[in-house]
Amino acid sequence: MKIQYLGQNCFLFTYNGKNILTDPFYNFGKEESGFDISAQNIDYVLITHAHGDHTADVKEVLQHHPEAAVIGQPEICGYFAHPNSIDINFGGSAKIDDLKISMVPASHTSSFPDGTYGGEPCGYIFRFPGKNIYFAGDTGVIADMALFPQLFGNIDLAVLPIGAHYTMCARTASFAAAELLKTKKVIGCHFDTFPPIKINHEEAKELFAERNIDFALPQLGEEFEI
Numbered sequence: 001m002k003i004q005y006l007g008q009n010c011f012l013f014t015y016n017g018k019n020i021l022t023d024p025f026y027n028f029g030k031e032e033s034g035f036d037i038s039a040q041n042i043d044y045v046l047i048t049h050a051h052g053d054h055t056a057d058v059k060e061v062l063q064h065h066p067e068a069a070v071i072g073q074p075e076i077c078g079y080f081a082h083p084n085s086i087d088i089n090f091g092g093s094a095k096i097d098d099l100k101i102s103m104v105p106a107s108h109t110s111s112f113p114d115g116t117y118g119g120e121p122c123g124y125i126f127r128f129p130g131k132n133i134y135f136a137g138d139t140g141v142i143a144d145m146a147l148f149p150q151l152f153g154n155i156d157l158a159v160l161p162i163g164a165h166y167t168m169c170a171r172t173a174s175f176a177a178a179e180l181l182k183t184k185k186v187i188g189c190h191f192d193t194f195p196p197i198k199i200n201h202e203e204a205k206e207l208f209a210e211r212n213i214d215f216a217l218p219q220l221g222e223e224f225e226i
Contacts, residue, residue: 001128002225005218006035008053008193009137009161013046015099015128020044021068022135024057028193033221037064044096047072048137049110050079050118053193071101075119079112090122100127104148106139108167125152131226134158134181138167138190145180155183157226161190162204163197170204178211185214187224 002014007029013020021042026035037057042065048054062068062082070077070085071094077085086094093102102125110118125148126133134148134155149155158181161167167190168176177186186208191199201217208215216224 001126001131001133002223003159003187004035004223005187005189005220006030006033007220009048009189010054010057011135011159011189012040013126016097018043018096018099020046020096020101021061022046023048023054023137024061025053025055027057027060028053029220032219035221037061041065042068044068044094045070046101046124047076048106048123048135049108049121050076050112050116051110051138052113054138055112073103073119073122075117079116079118090120098128101125102127102152104134105142105144106137107142108138108140127152131156133226134160134183136160140168141172141176141180143180145176148180149182155181157185157187158183159187159189162188163191163193163199165196166190167197170199170207174207174211174213174215177208177213184212185226187216187218189218191217 004012006026008025009023010025011022070082074087077087103122106121106123108121110121123137124135160173162170162173
Protein backbone atom coordinates (compact mmCIF):
# COMPACT_ATOMS: atom_id res chain seq x y z
CA MET A 1 0.00 0.00 0.00
CA LYS A 2 1.22 3.49 -0.89
CA ILE A 3 0.26 6.46 1.28
CA GLN A 4 0.63 10.10 0.23
CA TYR A 5 0.19 12.96 2.70
CA LEU A 6 -1.86 15.89 1.36
CA GLY A 7 -2.35 17.93 4.53
CA GLN A 8 -4.28 17.84 7.80
CA ASN A 9 -6.02 14.42 7.71
CA CYS A 10 -6.11 14.14 3.93
CA PHE A 11 -4.19 11.18 2.52
CA LEU A 12 -4.25 9.26 -0.72
CA PHE A 13 -4.10 5.51 -0.06
CA THR A 14 -3.35 3.36 -3.10
CA TYR A 15 -3.91 -0.38 -2.92
CA ASN A 16 -4.15 -2.88 -5.79
CA GLY A 17 -4.70 -0.07 -8.26
CA LYS A 18 -7.53 1.53 -6.25
CA ASN A 19 -7.21 5.06 -4.86
CA ILE A 20 -8.85 6.01 -1.56
CA LEU A 21 -8.85 9.72 -0.69
CA THR A 22 -9.44 10.44 2.99
CA ASP A 23 -11.00 13.56 4.53
CA PRO A 24 -10.57 15.74 1.43
CA PHE A 25 -8.78 18.98 2.32
CA TYR A 26 -6.04 19.00 -0.29
CA ASN A 27 -6.63 22.50 -1.73
CA PHE A 28 -5.27 24.19 1.38
CA GLY A 29 -1.74 22.95 0.66
CA LYS A 30 -1.85 22.02 -3.03
CA GLU A 31 0.79 24.57 -4.05
CA GLU A 32 3.29 22.68 -1.93
CA SER A 33 2.00 19.14 -2.48
CA GLY A 34 1.39 19.55 -6.22
CA PHE A 35 -1.80 17.52 -5.90
CA ASP A 36 -4.19 18.01 -8.83
CA ILE A 37 -7.57 16.34 -8.32
CA SER A 38 -8.39 16.51 -12.04
CA ALA A 39 -5.29 14.45 -12.86
CA GLN A 40 -6.13 11.70 -10.36
CA ASN A 41 -8.20 8.55 -10.50
CA ILE A 42 -10.24 8.52 -7.28
CA ASP A 43 -12.21 5.36 -6.54
CA TYR A 44 -13.30 6.02 -2.94
CA VAL A 45 -13.68 8.99 -0.60
CA LEU A 46 -13.33 7.94 3.05
CA ILE A 47 -14.57 10.41 5.69
CA THR A 48 -13.97 10.30 9.45
CA HIS A 49 -16.21 13.20 10.48
CA ALA A 50 -17.95 16.33 9.21
CA HIS A 51 -15.71 19.24 10.20
CA GLY A 52 -14.74 21.61 7.41
CA ASP A 53 -11.04 20.74 7.50
CA HIS A 54 -12.04 17.16 6.67
CA THR A 55 -14.83 17.71 4.13
CA ALA A 56 -14.07 21.03 2.40
CA ASP A 57 -13.10 19.44 -0.91
CA VAL A 58 -15.54 16.51 -1.05
CA LYS A 59 -17.88 18.17 -3.56
CA GLU A 60 -14.99 19.04 -5.86
CA VAL A 61 -13.76 15.45 -5.76
CA LEU A 62 -17.20 14.18 -6.75
CA GLN A 63 -17.51 16.75 -9.52
CA HIS A 64 -14.30 15.44 -11.09
CA HIS A 65 -14.94 11.80 -10.17
CA PRO A 66 -18.70 11.18 -9.99
CA GLU A 67 -18.13 7.42 -10.11
CA ALA A 68 -16.20 7.45 -6.82
CA ALA A 69 -17.94 5.93 -3.79
CA VAL A 70 -18.27 7.86 -0.53
CA ILE A 71 -17.60 5.77 2.59
CA GLY A 72 -18.76 7.10 5.94
CA GLN A 73 -21.53 7.07 8.50
CA PRO A 74 -25.14 7.34 7.31
CA GLU A 75 -25.27 11.01 8.33
CA ILE A 76 -22.17 11.81 6.28
CA CYS A 77 -23.38 9.93 3.22
CA GLY A 78 -26.84 11.43 3.59
CA TYR A 79 -25.46 14.96 3.68
CA PHE A 80 -23.63 14.61 0.38
CA ALA A 81 -26.49 12.59 -1.16
CA HIS A 82 -24.07 10.97 -3.57
CA PRO A 83 -25.72 8.11 -5.47
CA ASN A 84 -22.67 5.90 -5.06
CA SER A 85 -22.23 5.65 -1.28
CA ILE A 86 -21.28 2.97 1.23
CA ASP A 87 -22.76 3.95 4.58
CA ILE A 88 -21.42 2.00 7.53
CA ASN A 89 -21.33 2.51 11.28
CA PHE A 90 -19.38 1.30 14.31
CA GLY A 91 -18.74 -2.41 13.98
CA GLY A 92 -19.30 -2.26 10.23
CA SER A 93 -16.81 -2.56 7.39
CA ALA A 94 -16.43 -1.71 3.73
CA LYS A 95 -14.75 -4.30 1.51
CA ILE A 96 -12.54 -3.34 -1.43
CA ASP A 97 -11.20 -6.53 -2.98
CA ASP A 98 -9.11 -8.07 -0.17
CA LEU A 99 -8.89 -4.78 1.72
CA LYS A 100 -11.35 -4.48 4.62
CA ILE A 101 -11.91 -1.05 6.16
CA SER A 102 -13.55 -1.26 9.58
CA MET A 103 -15.03 1.71 11.43
CA VAL A 104 -13.88 2.26 15.03
CA PRO A 105 -14.71 4.93 17.63
CA ALA A 106 -12.95 8.28 18.06
CA SER A 107 -13.31 10.93 20.75
CA HIS A 108 -14.11 14.25 19.09
CA THR A 109 -17.17 16.13 17.75
CA SER A 110 -18.77 16.15 14.31
CA SER A 111 -20.92 18.73 12.55
CA PHE A 112 -20.78 20.30 9.12
CA PRO A 113 -19.82 23.96 8.72
CA ASP A 114 -23.50 24.84 8.20
CA GLY A 115 -24.37 23.27 11.55
CA THR A 116 -25.83 20.02 10.19
CA TYR A 117 -25.31 17.03 12.47
CA GLY A 118 -22.56 14.80 11.13
CA GLY A 119 -23.03 11.65 13.17
CA GLU A 120 -20.27 10.64 15.57
CA PRO A 121 -16.57 10.91 14.72
CA CYS A 122 -14.72 7.73 13.85
CA GLY A 123 -11.45 6.19 12.82
CA TYR A 124 -10.79 3.20 10.57
CA ILE A 125 -8.71 0.04 10.58
CA PHE A 126 -7.37 -0.91 7.15
CA ARG A 127 -6.87 -4.67 6.96
CA PHE A 128 -5.19 -6.42 4.07
CA PRO A 129 -3.15 -9.63 3.89
CA GLY A 130 -0.47 -9.52 6.56
CA LYS A 131 -0.94 -5.85 7.50
CA ASN A 132 -3.16 -3.63 9.67
CA ILE A 133 -3.17 0.17 9.58
CA TYR A 134 -4.99 2.29 12.13
CA PHE A 135 -6.24 5.58 10.66
CA ALA A 136 -7.35 7.45 13.75
CA GLY A 137 -9.06 10.57 12.43
CA ASP A 138 -9.39 13.38 14.96
CA THR A 139 -9.34 11.99 18.48
CA GLY A 140 -8.05 12.18 21.98
CA VAL A 141 -6.70 9.08 23.69
CA ILE A 142 -9.44 6.50 24.24
CA ALA A 143 -9.32 3.19 26.10
CA ASP A 144 -10.74 1.43 23.01
CA MET A 145 -7.31 1.77 21.40
CA ALA A 146 -6.04 -1.05 23.61
CA LEU A 147 -8.67 -3.34 22.09
CA PHE A 148 -7.68 -2.76 18.48
CA PRO A 149 -4.63 -5.08 18.49
CA GLN A 150 -6.74 -7.73 20.19
CA LEU A 151 -9.61 -7.42 17.74
CA PHE A 152 -7.71 -6.87 14.51
CA GLY A 153 -4.17 -8.13 15.14
CA ASN A 154 -0.85 -6.33 15.22
CA ILE A 155 -1.07 -2.66 14.24
CA ASP A 156 1.75 -2.29 11.71
CA LEU A 157 1.21 1.45 11.29
CA ALA A 158 -0.86 4.09 13.07
CA VAL A 159 -1.73 7.43 11.49
CA LEU A 160 -2.29 9.69 14.49
CA PRO A 161 -3.17 13.36 15.00
CA ILE A 162 -0.50 15.15 17.01
CA GLY A 163 -1.33 18.87 16.83
CA ALA A 164 -2.98 19.19 20.25
CA HIS A 165 -5.68 21.82 20.91
CA TYR A 166 -8.34 19.85 18.97
CA THR A 167 -6.80 16.36 19.20
CA MET A 168 -4.01 14.45 20.89
CA CYS A 169 -0.63 16.11 21.23
CA ALA A 170 2.62 14.33 20.43
CA ARG A 171 3.06 13.29 24.06
CA THR A 172 -0.35 11.66 24.40
CA ALA A 173 -0.16 10.19 20.90
CA SER A 174 3.19 8.58 21.67
CA PHE A 175 1.66 7.10 24.83
CA ALA A 176 -1.31 5.77 22.86
CA ALA A 177 0.99 4.25 20.24
CA ALA A 178 3.30 2.51 22.72
CA GLU A 179 1.00 1.54 25.57
CA LEU A 180 -2.39 0.97 23.93
CA LEU A 181 -1.92 0.31 20.23
CA LYS A 182 1.41 -1.49 20.73
CA THR A 183 2.60 -0.22 17.36
CA LYS A 184 6.17 0.50 16.34
CA LYS A 185 5.43 2.84 13.44
CA VAL A 186 3.51 6.15 13.40
CA ILE A 187 2.81 8.81 10.81
CA GLY A 188 1.74 12.10 12.36
CA CYS A 189 -1.02 14.30 10.95
CA HIS A 190 -3.31 17.20 11.88
CA PHE A 191 -0.43 19.54 12.75
CA ASP A 192 0.88 22.96 11.61
CA THR A 193 -2.12 23.69 9.35
CA PHE A 194 -3.42 26.53 11.55
CA PRO A 195 -1.81 28.53 14.39
CA PRO A 196 -3.51 26.59 17.24
CA ILE A 197 -1.98 23.32 16.04
CA LYS A 198 1.56 24.47 15.32
CA ILE A 199 3.99 22.05 16.96
CA ASN A 200 7.64 21.79 17.92
CA HIS A 201 8.93 19.20 15.44
CA GLU A 202 12.05 18.24 17.34
CA GLU A 203 10.16 17.80 20.58
CA ALA A 204 7.60 15.58 18.84
CA LYS A 205 10.32 13.42 17.32
CA GLU A 206 12.03 13.04 20.69
CA LEU A 207 8.82 11.93 22.41
CA PHE A 208 8.33 9.08 19.95
CA ALA A 209 12.04 8.21 19.90
CA GLU A 210 11.96 7.79 23.70
CA ARG A 211 9.39 5.03 23.18
CA ASN A 212 11.37 3.42 20.32
CA ILE A 213 8.71 4.22 17.75
CA ASP A 214 9.56 4.85 14.10
CA PHE A 215 7.91 8.24 13.68
CA ALA A 216 7.39 10.38 10.56
CA LEU A 217 6.38 14.02 10.37
CA PRO A 218 5.39 14.07 6.70
CA GLN A 219 5.93 16.90 4.27
CA LEU A 220 3.05 17.85 1.99
CA GLY A 221 3.10 15.48 -0.97
CA GLU A 222 5.43 12.98 0.74
CA GLU A 223 4.82 9.31 0.02
CA PHE A 224 5.22 6.20 2.17
CA GLU A 225 4.89 2.48 1.50
CA ILE A 226 3.90 -0.37 3.75
